[in-house]
Amino acid sequence: MKKPSSKYGEEFSEWLDWILDSAEIYDYGRYPVKGMGVWRPYGFKIRELVINRLRELLNSTGHEEVLFPLLITEDMIRRESEHIKGFENQVYWVTHGGLEPLDVKLALRPTSEIPITYMESLWHHSYKELPKKYYQIVSMFRYETKMTKALIRLREVTTFKEAHTLHESFEDADRQVLEAVDIYKRFFDDLGIPYIISKRPEWDKFPGALYTIAFDTLMPDGKALQIGTVHHLGQTFTRIFEVVIYRRDGSRDFGWQTSYGVSDRVIASLIAIHGDDKGAVIPPKYAPIQIVIVPIPSTESEEETDKVWNYALEIERELKEKNLRAKADLDRESKPVDKFYKYEIKGVPIRIEIGPRELKEEKITLFRRDLFKRETIDRKDLLKRIFELFDEIENNLKKRAWEYFKSKIRRAYTLEEAEKIINKESVIIEMPWCGSYSCGIKLSEKWQGIDLLGSSLENIDTKDLKCVICGKPAKTFARLARKY
Numbered sequence: 147m148k149k150p151s152s153k154y155g156e157e158f159s160e161w162l163d164w165i166l167d168s169a170e171i172y173d174y175g176r177y178p179v180k181g182m183g184v185w186r187p188y189g190f191k192i193r194e195l196v197i198n199r200l201r202e203l204l205n206s207t208g209h210e211e212v213l214f215p216l217l218i219t220e221d222m223i224r225r226e227s228e229h230i231k232g233f234e235n236q237v238y239w240v241t242h243g244g245l246e247p248l249d250v251k252l253a254l255r256p257t258s259e260i261p262i263t264y265m266e267s268l269w270h271h272s273y274k275e276l277p278k279k280y281y282q283i284v285s286m287f288r289y290e291t292k293m294t295k296a297l298i299r300l301r302e303v304t305t306f307k308e309a310h311t312l313h314e315s316f317e318d319a320d321r322q323v324l325e326a327v328d329i330y331k332r333f334f335d336d337l338g339i340p341y342i343i344s345k346r347p348e349w350d351k352f353p354g355a356l357y358t359i360a361f362d363t364l365m366p367d368g369k370a371l372q373i374g375t376v377h378h379l380g381q382t383f384t385r386i387f388e389v390v391i392y393r394r395d396g397s398r399d400f401g402w403q404t405s406y407g408v409s410d411r412v413i414a415s416l417i418a419i420h421g422d423d424k425g426a427v428i429p430p431k432y433a434p435i436q437i438v439i440v441p442i443p444s445t446e447s448e449e450e451t452d453k454v455w456n457y458a459l460e461i462e463r464e465l466k467e468k469n470l471r472a473k474a475d476l477d478r479e480s481k482p483v484d485k486f487y488k489y490e491i492k493g494v495p496i497r498i499e500i501g502p503r504e505l506k507e508e509k510i511t512l513f514r515r516d517l518f519k520r521e522t523i524d525r526k527d528l529l530k531r532i533f534e535l536f537d538e539i540e541n542n543l544k545k546r547a548w549e550y551f552k553s554k555i556r557r558a559y560t561l562e563e564a565e566k567i568i569n570k571e572s573v574i575i576e577m578p579w580c581g582s583y584s585c586g587i588k589l590s591e592k593w594q595g596i597d598l599l600g601s602s603l604e605n606i607d608t609k610d611l612k613c614v615i616c617g618k619p620a621k622t623f624a625r626l627a628r629k630y
């Protein structure tokens with residue numbers, strides 16, 4: 147695939163396709179079912195490292211992993227009308243078993259509120275068992291009608307982490323929403339993915355939810371990408387499936403729920419946000435290969451070259467003993483510069499270059515992928531320097547990503563001001579808003595292709611500010627952006 151000259155602007159889409167292909171992460175667009183791609187070994191490993199982190203965060207906060215069937219009966223899914231309305235035109239149906247038409251059509255899960263609530267009605271009856279926090283990491287299917295895109299808009303979402311919780315009161319579910327937001331903050335912070343957190347407008351809530359809170363990041367083309375959502379589901383599903391809970395005071399009430407999820411979009415963001423025009427730059431914690439060792443052959447003799455190759459093997463062994471993901475590329479056929487290029491595309495954070503000179507002087511040359519910088523150190527300092535570099539690289543990637551992100555969030559206090567910015571560049575715009583439904587609708591319809599992400603969750607000072615639509619006192623900031 148041809149390499150675009152930049153990852154920014156209109157070339158981003160090609161850049162993403164190029165990197166997923168040439169770094170052998172995810173093969174997309176060639177498998178003969180639209181919207182579905184193939185994780186290749188290198189990509190699968192990144193995915194696994196990301197999932198491991200997510201599991202750690204969920205397990206350590208009292209979440210329990212479960213595994214539900216993929217299929218849902220038609221009558222189950224039709225029982226909640228608002229929910230099915232939201233998903234109706236996105237559901238894949240299984241209609242046959244072999245040659246026989248099925249008596250009951252079966253849906254491939256587009257999400258699992260329905261099956262999970264159904265089983266909760268059989269499992270949980272008392273406040274003493276609550277809260278319950280379940281999660282699963284599974285494939286989910288949505289027949290997306292907007293343009294599909296590798297990892298960003300899939301029809302089979304292969305890394306759908308969905309959490310579903312059950313509580314005895316509205317307040318406890320409200321508290322759970324905050325815990326979920328906190329968990330996702332820690333998750334995205336760890337990945338170095340910047341975000342803003344917004345309360346979605348009424349018309350953009352998850353079908354059946356009381357309210358939805360979303361994490362958005364920015365892709366290098368300036369479009370906002372929703373990378374995670376947290377929903378307060380109220381009693382919508384527990385009412386339908388009669389999850390009745392005995393409460394502390396002896397009364398009975400339907401349970402209260404939340405759900406929250408992230409997907410393959412997180413991995414797309416990790417790659418897109420840290421990468422550069424030369425390829426991916428994977429943070430050390432998530433890099434399948436953290437250190438690649440490239441031996442440089444001698445120009446003098448074969449014997450000398452053999453020694454360098456042994457030196458490379460020795461270093462690989464030493465690093466692996468410390469549980470570092472190191473790889474010595476000992477291929478004798480290909481040239482060092484071709485190896486450099488290959489691992490730069492793959493985003494390996496540190497490269498070790500050793501040749502006859504390093505061997506003789508007991509030195510090691512290190513190359514940092516993020517800054518494209520070389521340094522030569524004493525061999526004995528290798529481990530210490532590598533661990534330092536891991537921290538430095540992680541912090542640099544994080545800092546760089548947040549600086550870029552913050553530079554793309556702008557305030558405007560009138561519609562004219564906003565329009566000037568919008569015509570010039572693709573950013574997230576914040577404007578004073580009274581918070582009303584009608585002004586929100588007007589804002590979201592004001593400019594073609596620019597949507598309302600919602601309002602800031604944190605209290606931003608709006609004293610003396612006026613809603614850009616109606617002129618009444620502003621209660622919050624509305625955020626608008628081009629959206630995936």
Ligand code: 5CA
Pocket residue numbers: 256257258259288290297298299300301303307308309352372373374375377405406407408409410411
């Ligand atoms: N049951 C709830 C919580 S898990 C739910 O399904 N919420 S969702 O519809 O908002 O999906 C959760 C997250 O999955 C979204 O925030 C988005 O980041 C991601 N997602 C949704 N659809 C797709 C898709 N077609 N391709 C890739 N990621 C998707």
Ligand code: ZN
Pocket residue numbers: 579580581582585613614615616617618
């Ligand atoms: Zn208003």
